[in-house]
Amino acid sequence: MREIRKFLLRASVLILPFLVLLGAPFFVLFANHELLSFKQITAIHNGDSLAVIGPAYSNPDKYMKLNTVLNRKPGILALGTSRVMKIRSFFFKQPASFYNAGGGIDKVKPFDFLLKQIPLRSQPTVVFVGLDQYFFNEKFDNLSTSDFDAEYNDNFSLLAYTFDNCFLIWHQLLSGKINFSSQHAGNFIGLNAGVNHNGFLFDGSYYYGERMQHPEIAKDYHFKDTFERIEKGIKRFEYSAAVNQKAIVSLDSFLSHCAARGIKVYGFLPPYANSVISKMRAMSDNYRYIENLYNAVRPSFDKYAFKVFDFTDMSQAGIMDKNFIDGFHGSDKVYLKMMMNMCGQDTSLNAYFDKEHLQTLYNKSKNDLEVL
Amino acid sequence: MLFNSLSFFIFFPVVTILYFLVAHRYRWFLLLVASCIFYAYFIPAYILILFITIVIDYTAGILIDREQGKKRKLYLVISIIANVGFLAIFKYYNFFIENTNRFFHGMHAGWHDWPYLNLILPIGLSFHTFQSMSYTIEVYRRKQQPEQHFGIYALYVMYYPQLVAGPIERPQNMLHQFREKQSFDYKRVTDGLKIMAWGMFKKVVIADSLAVVVSQFYHAPQNYSSLSAIFAIICFSFQIYCDFSGYSDIAIGSSKVMGIQLMRNFRQPYLSRSFSEFWQRWHISLSSWFRDYVYIPLGGNRKGTFRKYLNIMIVFLLSGLWHGANWTFVVWGGLHGFFLVLSGVSDKKKVTSGKHLLKKVSSLGKIGLIFFFVSIAWIFFRSSSVNQAWHIMGIAGGDGHVASSLKNTLLAYNITPRKMLYLIAVVLLLLGVDLVQEKTDIVQFINSKPLVARWSCYFCIIFITIFFGVWGNQQFIYFQF
Numbered sequence: 001m002r003e004i005r006k007f008l009l010r011a012s013v014l015i016l017p018f019l020v021l022l023g024a025p026f027f028v029l030f031a032n033h034e035l036l037s038f039k040q041i042t043a044i045h046n047g048d049s050l051a052v053i054g055p056a057y058s059n060p061d062k063y064m065k066l067n068t069v070l071n072r073k074p075g076i077l078a079l080g081t082s083r084v085m086k087i088r089s090f091f092f093k094q095p096a097s098f099y100n101a102g103g104g105i106d107k108v109k110p111f112d113f114l115l116k117q118i119p120l121r122s123q124p125t126v127v128f129v130g131l132d133q134y135f136f137n138e139k140f141d142n143l144s145t146s147d148f149d150a151e152y153n154d155n156f157s158l159l160a161y162t163f164d165n166c167f168l169i170w171h172q173l174l175s176g177k178i179n180f181s182s183q184h185a186g187n188f189i190g191l192n193a194g195v196n197h198n199g200f201l202f203d204g205s206y207y208y209g210e211r212m213q214h215p216e217i218a219k220d221y222h223f224k225d226t227f228e229r230i231e232k233g234i235k236r237f238e239y240s241a242a243v244n245q246k247a248i249v250s251l252d253s254f255l256s257h258c259a260a261r262g263i264k265v266y267g268f269l270p271p272y273a274n275s276v277i278s279k280m281r282a283m284s285d286n287y288r289y290i291e292n293l294y295n296a297v298r299p300s301f302d303k304y305a306f307k308v309f310d311f312t313d314m315s316q317a318g319i320m321d322k323n324f325i326d327g328f329h330g331s332d333k334v335y336l337k338m339m340m341n342m343c344g345q346d347t348s349l350n351a352y353f354d355k356e357h358l359q360t361l362y363n364k365s366k367n368d369l370e371v372l
Numbered sequence: 373m374l375f376n377s378l379s380f381f382i383f384f385p386v387v388t389i390l391y392f393l394v395a396h397r398y399r400w401f402l403l404l405v406a407s408c409i410f411y412a413y414f415i416p417a418y419i420l421i422l423f424i425t426i427v428i429d430y431t432a433g434i435l436i437d438r439e440q441g442k443k444r445k446l447y448l449v450i451s452i453i454a455n456v457g458f459l460a461i462f463k464y465y466n467f468f469i470e471n472t473n474r475f476f477h478g479m480h481a482g483w484h485d486w487p488y489l490n491l492i493l494p495i496g497l498s499f500h501t502f503q504s505m506s507y508t509i510e511v512y513r514r515k516q517q518p519e520q521h522f523g524i525y526a527l528y529v530m531y532y533p534q535l536v537a538g539p540i541e542r543p544q545n546m547l548h549q550f551r552e553k554q555s556f557d558y559k560r561v562t563d564g565l566k567i568m569a570w571g572m573f574k575k576v577v578i579a580d581s582l583a584v585v586v587s588q589f590y591h592a593p594q595n596y597s598s599l600s601a602i603f604a605i606i607c608f609s610f611q612i613y614c615d616f617s618g619y620s621d622i623a624i625g626s627s628k629v630m631g632i633q634l635m636r637n638f639r640q641p642y643l644s645r646s647f648s649e650f651w652q653r654w655h656i657s658l659s660s661w662f663r664d665y666v667y668i669p670l671g672g673n674r675k676g677t678f679r680k681y682l683n684i685m686i687v688f689l690l691s692g693l694w695h696g697a698n699w700t701f702v703v704w705g706g707l708h709g710f711f712l713v714l715s716g717v718s719d720k721k722k723v724t725s726g727k728h729l730l731k732k733v734s735s736l737g738k739i740g741l742i743f744f745f746v747s748i749a750w751i752f753f754r755s756s757s758v759n760q761a762w763h764i765m766g767i768a769g770g771d772g773h774v775a776s777s778l779k780n781t782l783l784a785y786n787i788t789p790r791k792m793l794y795l796i797a798v799v800l801l802l803l804g805v806d807l808v809q810e811k812t813d814i815v816q817f818i819n820s821k822p823l824v825a826r827w828s829c830y831f832c833i834i835f836i837t838i839f840f841g842v843w844g845n846q847q848f849i850y851f852q853f
Contacts, residue, residue, distance in 0.1 A: 003556055003557070003558040004392075004556050006558055007556075007558050007561060007562070010562075014827075014830060014831070014834070017831075018834060018835075018838065022838070142595070146591075147587075147591060155844060157378075157843055157844045158378050159377070159378050159381075159843040160842075160843035160844045163838050163839060163841070163843050164843070166839065167839070
């Protein structure tokens, strides 16, 4: 008995500092629904139409988007990165048939992978594809093979998220950014939703609460961060003169599979804020691939009788810097304008949109960023 | 259940506390139930396979002991066929079919493919099958009394610390321990926990950190330069060592806490000066299994030089096949057999004289040489096909685009210089501990240090393991076998 007591005492002395160190972050993560597996998060996303999904310490986007598509079987799908996330369900004639899988793709190759995961019987009839310009820059993506099965898996690990984020959470606790009390009032899942009101809505689109409420504290306020990236040629703004032909081949393969499966595709090159694209053009040698991109992707779209639109620069369409969330993410209003523009160029889109409805929405926009 | 998972961090203390709380006569039952839960965490249905082999071998053991003459042999053969049969169906059937189909396709175009089986390999099948076989063989050899208590025998096969990745134990070492009464011994318990902590460190801090580099490289080796390839090959040598020996340490440590001694499975293998020494230090429980049940029955080294070398090759080809149903493993085993035969021939010309310093330099050279050849063999072990292994050897040998600098290699794997220093530091720590272990047991070494040094060491190991380890439910490499 004496030996057990001695052991317990010493083990406590050894373990106690770690329990204290890990206990607070664990509590914060637990109380704010950060310790939910991707499967659980996806279930909430599909089950609760008011939930805002915004974990700060894990990234369930790929798993959640893929599995929501498989679960909801939307007729109209938006595919791409965060730069398609502002296509909203209320733009469409039948909002319930739309799902925005923006954030489920981060390069050109996963388009094909994601399509292959969708069974024929539950495939969409039409897909809006956001072709981020940097997908076609070899410096950003050299198209080496990737383990997509692993990337789209539920690789949540409670230990990993607690241990890996321990010091960051302590830092945020001590700096007052978060506190011990639960921040998930209402249907906010995760600290990014709870604290910043950022997160995915039921239709898969993204709500930038922090940007709406406190634009001055945003990292990219006045596009400071984007300009810095351009000056350094980093983080999606790498310099390149030529369009990566391997990426064009990969896009062509995706389009051919869509054509073979009878899925209609509308592609678009998403917009940059006016002053951002101006700055990039001023360094034309560094971003020559962007200037040539539309003409490089168009033949593939033409080959399969699909349409592609170039919204890289929307200054001519009456869009201004103030309509952007940040340097390369347009707001609801920008994307609404894009849809109106697309309908004007291609009447086949009238099957999905009501032009008058779009115009009314635009005219009655709540502010420079939000439509409703 | 993975040792590096939250489930195990709850499971282990609960089982251990219950183990010391319940009366001695019920402990076997507690451990058996715990082992079932541990195994059922993977694929619950496969516990049935274990149950069938346990029933067969338990019955065979009793019958072998009871009978005389040819009948004894018959029961042994039935038991071995049953065990090997499970292995053949689950592990080798599709490999056999694939090669048969490929062969006959080459012979005539109209060949209709034999069907494949859609089976998942039960976790640790090769390990517990070999452990079961060692029981019936030892009973047959009259070196072990048959176990009459079904529960104790089942526990011998299913004992959770070593159920899925060894060490592959012998009945003489294990069965009697389940009957011995173990009380709480402070020193034994803490020593066991220290071994576990070091094993966990090796797995999550070293192996899983290196795995990031290795996985990237082996996923698309064509994208990397020679220097990057060599870096990944070296990383894998340390990854597999830390992954597997880490598992063994956790198994040995957790068992020691409960007072049950498992055999040592690794003895600083990368400090070997010859291939035969390497195999006395690497996966000791498997190499001794092959020695006792295959090499010696084949005649060992008693039937002349040619037979000795032939037996070595047979053992290593079988050992390769034991690891996996893929030609890569067969080539890996064959390479090691070849290295052993070759070193056996050259050993005869060995010169033993020389000065002390010269001996040390020569010894260091030998260690480097063995590491080099072992690492080459690991390329086959890790590659998805023999073709990929050749391709990688080509890249490493200079076929690939040549790296302009070390900086490019780091960039290729997205490693910062600080991360690189960290990887080097942990590998050096591993080698340092191995060097200490050459002279004395590391746990005793730490125990002999002053209190402050000891506790600083405990805090550091736990701190680094928690905050610098890779905690994403990474499987152990040897689980697939």
